[in-house]
Amino acid sequence: MRSIVEFDALNPDTRKSPWRYYQWLNETAAPQSLYKLPHESNFYFVHRYEDVASVLMNPLLYSSQIYPDREIPFFPMMAGAEHQRIRSILQSLFTPRAVRELTPQIEQIAQRHTQTLVNTASGDLIDLWASKIPLNIIAHIVGHPDDLASLTRLRTQAVALNTEAFPLGGTGERQIGQQGLIRRLRQLYSSLAALPAVFRLARHVGLSGVAELTRYIGNKNVPPGTPRQAVSRGNPAHRLVLITQFLATMAQLFKQHIQKPDDTKIISRLVGAHLQGQISLVEMMMAVLIVLLAGYGTTSSLLGCAVHRLANDQPLFDRLKAAPDEMDGFVEELLRYYGPLQRTARRVTQACQLGGTSLAKDTQLIVLLGAANCDPQKFDRPALFDPQRSNAANHIAFGRGPHVCLGAALARQEARIALQTLVSQVSSIRLRPGREPEYIVDRDTGMYGFESLDVMVTA
Ligand code: HEM
Structure with missing residues (x-):
């Protein structure tokens, strides 16, 4: 086994199997303190449970507004009363009571996709099941038509917007260097494909709306020394096309919800608040973006990890089938062990001490939720996956403080309903021999999970 010389959150090995790196961080590298990247002057990793919790609980000292001089109209990256102004518009749709009322819809959606999985008998679990359930549920809550093809398209467009507008997650990899003239011309030519969507967008929000919506796109203005996504991959012109399509589709949905409001849907809530002057057009667009992205990829990853675990542990599968009341413990341990969001970021707003380390103003903190969930000071034998763990629910996979999920x-x-439906309708699930699971490694948003997972299902 290679010995660990440096923690690198973007390294594919770390991404696929972060646990031994977390153990190294918590026990060997810096047992008393934070971990600093040797070649970066401004970045610290916060990895111990107590430190992670105290950073997230102290938003005045550790701000989610990670760019010091650049306000971004994206509520997870806003602070104080401004953040609360937008979060409070949506909050009542996500209370435990509101979620309980959604149970029949969630059951119906889980049932439908589990049936498809059973009928198909073998294939990619992420595509057939783990991604489809959260996608349909989030569409229902957002107020988007329940049509999987257009939802999947929308999701691809949302990822493109996220990549361009919020280059978050990495530790400072540099931008792509100078591009050749031919490449630039080719990109310019490809951008022309965005024109129909630009016209569609202008029809719904006017030219001033287009200007407002596009002001924040493009990560060229990110100051050096701030966390950024490693170089955005793919063709930027193609991303521009996807982004304008996303904005145009959203603008059209906003209009439909003005004509026919439904207060149980996110878009109607946002549009209502916009008409009363509580939220701007761009803030509204970004609020839908975060709900679509956060509400889909994370839960999909969790379901993928759950099935990977069950496929390798038939006794656990049988136990959950026989004792449904053990499902809650299984889900909490999944969240602790396979937290779908492994890290987040904060900026130090004034010189301070954390974990015995002195931090200067504007130091960037990469907050390792995944490592905190493996801290031996908090969780006994953290590398062991134990669905009976008594304190699993103390995990920090959903964050903490004002930005808690x-x-x-x-x-x-x-997760409970989807997994319960699966174990009750299937007698076993196996990984397909010779087909290696594909991990999420080429995105830099701190997500853990599988891109694809080939399985065989026995009804
Ligand atoms: C297993 C699934 C999920 C995990 C592990 C997860 C994790 C997280 C974490 C760690 C944060 C806090 C980030 C920070 O403080 O910087 C967060 C924020 C957020 N999550 Fe989730 N999430 C999940 C599912 C969802 C779902 C289903 C939604 C649905 C809408 C959602 C919407 C949000 C939103 C809107 C925020 C921003 C909150 C704010 O800044 O006020 N998440 N999530």
């Missing part, structure tokens, strides 16, 4: 109750309910 808005969809935590929903994610838990989705």
Whole structure:
């Protein structure tokens, strides 16, 4: 086994199997303190449970507004009253009570996709099941038509917007260097494909709306020394096309919800608040973006990890089938062990001490939720996956403090119902021999999970 010389959160090995790196961080590298990247002057990793919790609980000192001089109209990256102004518009749709009321819809959606999986008998679990359930549920809550093809398209467009507008997650990898003239011309030519969507967008929000919506796109203005995504991959012109399509589709949905409001849907809530002057057009667009992205990929990853675990542990599968009341413990341990969001970021707002380390103003903190969930000071034998663990629910997979996951109750309910439906309708699930699971490694948003997972299902 290679020995660990440096922690690198973007390294594919770390991404696929972060646990031994977390053990190294918590026990060997810096048992008393934070871990600093040797070649970066401004970045620290926060890895111990107590330190992670105290950073998240102290938003005045550790701000989610990670760019010091650049306000971004994206509520997870806003602070104080401004953040609360937008979060409070959506909050009542995600309370435990509101989520309980969604139970019949969640059951119906889980039932439908589990039936498809059983009928198909073998294939990619992520595509057939783990991604489809959260996608349909989030569409229902957002107020988007329940049509999987257009939802999947929308999701691809949302990822493109996220990549361009919020280059978050990495530790400072540099931008792509100078591009050749031919390449630039080719990109310019490809951008022309965005024109129909630009016209569609202008029809719904006017030219001033287009200007407002596009102001924040493009990560060229990110100051050096701030966390950024490693170089965005793929063709930027193609991403521009996807982004304008996303904005145009959203603008059209906003209009439909003005004409026919439904207060149980996110878009109607946002549009209502916009008409009363509580939220701007761009803030509204970004709020839908975060709900679509956060509400889908995370839960999908959790379901994928759950099935990977069950496929390798038939006794656990049989136990959950026989004793449904053990499902809650299984879901909490999944969240602790396979937290779908392994890290987040904060900026130090004034010189301070954390974990015995002195931090200067504007130091960037990469907050390792995944490592905190493996801290031996908090969880006994943290590398062991134990669905009976008595304190699993103390995990920090949903964050903490004012930015704690808005969809935590929903994610838990989705996971319980989807997994319960699966174990009750299937007698076994196996990984397909010779087909290696594909991990999420080429995105830099701190997500853990599988891109694809080939399985065989016995009804
Ligand atoms: C297993 C599934 C999920 C996990 C592990 C997860 C994790 C997280 C974490 C760690 C944060 C806090 C980030 C920070 O403090 O910087 C967060 C925030 C958020 N999550 Fe989730 N999430 C999940 C599912 C969902 C779902 C289903 C939704 C549905 C809408 C959602 C919506 C949000 C939103 C809107 C925020 C931003 C909250 C704010 O800044 O006020 N998440 N999530």
